[in-house]
Structures are given as C-alpha cells and as structure tokens.
Amino acid sequence: MxxxxxxxxxxxxxxxxxxxxxxxxxxxxxxxETNRYRELARSGQSPETLIVACCDSRAAPETIFDAGPGELFVVRNVANLVPPYSPDGEYHSTSAALEFAVQSLKVKNIVVMGHGRCGGIRAALSPVAEPLSPGDFIGKWMSLVAPAAEDVSKNTMLTAAERQTALERISIRFSIANLRTFPCVSILEKKERLTLHGAWFDISTGELWIMNPETGDFERPEAE
Incomplete structure (x- = not known):
C-alpha cells in the first residue's frame, strides 16, 4: 500500500x-514590503484606528482604505454591531477587541463602518424568517437592533431597499451610542484623546459615505 x-x-x-x-x-x-513586516514583527503593532466592520466578504476595510500592514486594527462581526457595555462574565469578542484597541494599543480613532446589502440587516428586517440553526445565533445577535428594525419596517412609504439602507445607517449610529457606554471610550472621548466616526460603504458603486458627527447625516467626502 x-x-x-x-x-x-x-x-x-x-x-x-x-x-x-x-x-x-x-x-x-x-x-x-519585507522590511515593513520585519519591523512590525520586532516592534509590534501601533495602529491609530480601530474599525468595527461587517464580516461580509465584499466589504473588507483593509481593501477599501488601501491600508498597509499594521495600519488598521479591525474587528469584524455580523452587521458591524457594537453591543452595550456588559461586564457579566460571559464571552464578548467584540468588546474584548475594543478593550484591547483602546486600552493597550491606545488607538485615536474608532470607525463603525456599515455597508449596503448587508445580510445581517436584512435578517433584522425579516424576523419571521426561519433560523439558520437551532442556536439562532444571528437572530439573537441582530436582536440588538430589533426596536429600530421594527420602527423602520412600519414605514410603508419606503421601498424594501430604502428600508434596508435606512437601518444599515441607523445601526451605525446605534453602535456609536453603545461605544459610549464603555467607560474607557467615554472617558477618553471627553478628554479628546479618542474620536468616534461612522461610515457606510456602497458595494455596488464603491461610494463611501461619512457620518456627520453633528447631525448624524451621511455625506459624501469632498472630491479632491
């Protein structure tokens, strides 16, 4: 044999x-970039920005922002959600990554980046859909935005696509609000040592929309 x-x-x-x-x-x-990788191996990483993004394979932050090695600290989950601060002894991967980025890496910026045609947001708008498994992990996770999803779903003047885009952007504001429930974030933001941002990426057109911190509106950056 x-x-x-x-x-x-x-x-x-x-x-x-x-x-x-x-x-x-x-x-x-x-x-x-061999020298860059070797230097990162010796000295460690020191990115200035944490990006909370969706795990959708079409919306990779490193590609969208043309980032080099060591430039971005990225945490990805379904629908780029940030849960509220909840030190309950359970397992919290997003909160753990946030804690490390803020407390250890001392990032200066946190960006919550959503995207168009998000499957998680679509699931939140269709709560009657059958769970993908008995655990219904996606359903439980997306229940974080259930109240907003219910409100958006009631607006019959919007098309299904418009409702989805609306909730994709609302969920970004929601996650930024949840970021501020973390003491390490709120304290540093008040000291102006940390800035929170929202962004939304349109997969079909490549457009990036930035959330205005004063109004909450999403606007296109000015072209150079």
Whole structure:
C-alpha cells in the first residue's frame, strides 16, 4: 500500500485558491514590503484606528482604505454591531477587541463602518424568517437592533431597499451610542484623546459615505 505523507494530505485539502493567493502575496506585496513586516514583527503593532466592520466578504476595510500592514486594527462581526457595555462574565469578542484597541494599543480613532446589502440587516428586517440553526445565533445577535428594525419596517412609504439602507445607517449610529457606554471610550472621548466616526460603504458603486458627527447625516467626502 502506498502511503501519502501527512503534510501532503493537509496541503491537498487546503483550498487551492488560498495557496495561489499566498504565493502571489509572497512574490508581490511581501517582497515589496519585507522590511515593513520585519519591523512590525520586532516592534509590534501601533495602529491609530480601530474599525468595527461587517464580516461580509465584499466589504473588507483593509481593501477599501488601501491600508498597509499594521495600519488598521479591525474587528469584524455580523452587521458591524457594537453591543452595550456588559461586564457579566460571559464571552464578548467584540468588546474584548475594543478593550484591547483602546486600552493597550491606545488607538485615536474608532470607525463603525456599515455597508449596503448587508445580510445581517436584512435578517433584522425579516424576523419571521426561519433560523439558520437551532442556536439562532444571528437572530439573537441582530436582536440588538430589533426596536429600530421594527420602527423602520412600519414605514410603508419606503421601498424594501430604502428600508434596508435606512437601518444599515441607523445601526451605525446605534453602535456609536453603545461605544459610549464603555467607560474607557467615554472617558477618553471627553478628554479628546479618542474620536468616534461612522461610515457606510456602497458595494455596488464603491461610494463611501461619512457620518456627520453633528447631525448624524451621511455625506459624501469632498472630491479632491
């Protein structure tokens, strides 16, 4: 019987697309930024911005903002939500990442970035849909914005697409409000050592909309 080495079995099971991407990375970006990667390995990371983004594969912050290695600290979850401060002894991955970014990395900016056609927001607007599993983790997570989703759903003057866009943007304001329930965030913001931002990315057009901190409106940045 022919024996296949264990490492060869693992390699054949690994997605070929990822291997090809890695090879391209090593011969391209890594080759051009080797010194940068080695310096990051020696000195550690010191990004100035934390981005809370959706885990949707179409809305990667590092790609949208053309960021290099070590420039952004990114936490991604379904619908880019920030839960309220809740030190209850349970497991809180987003809160843990926020804590690390603010307390250890001492970021200067936090950006909550939503995007168009978000599946999580669509699920929040369709609470009668069947859960994807008995655990209904998405349903539980999206219940964070259930009151806003209910209000938006009642507006029959809006189309389904308009309701979705509205809730995508409302949820960004909601997450920013929840950020301020974290003592480490609210204290530093009052001391003007930390700034909170909202942004919304349109996948179909590539447009980026920035939330006006005074009015809450989403506006296009001025073209240079």
């Amino acid at each position: 022919i024996r296949i080495p264990a490492n060869r079995i693992c390699m054949s099971a690994f997605p070929e697309q990822l291997l090809n991407g890695y090879r391209s990375f090593m011969s391209g970006r890594y080759a051009h």
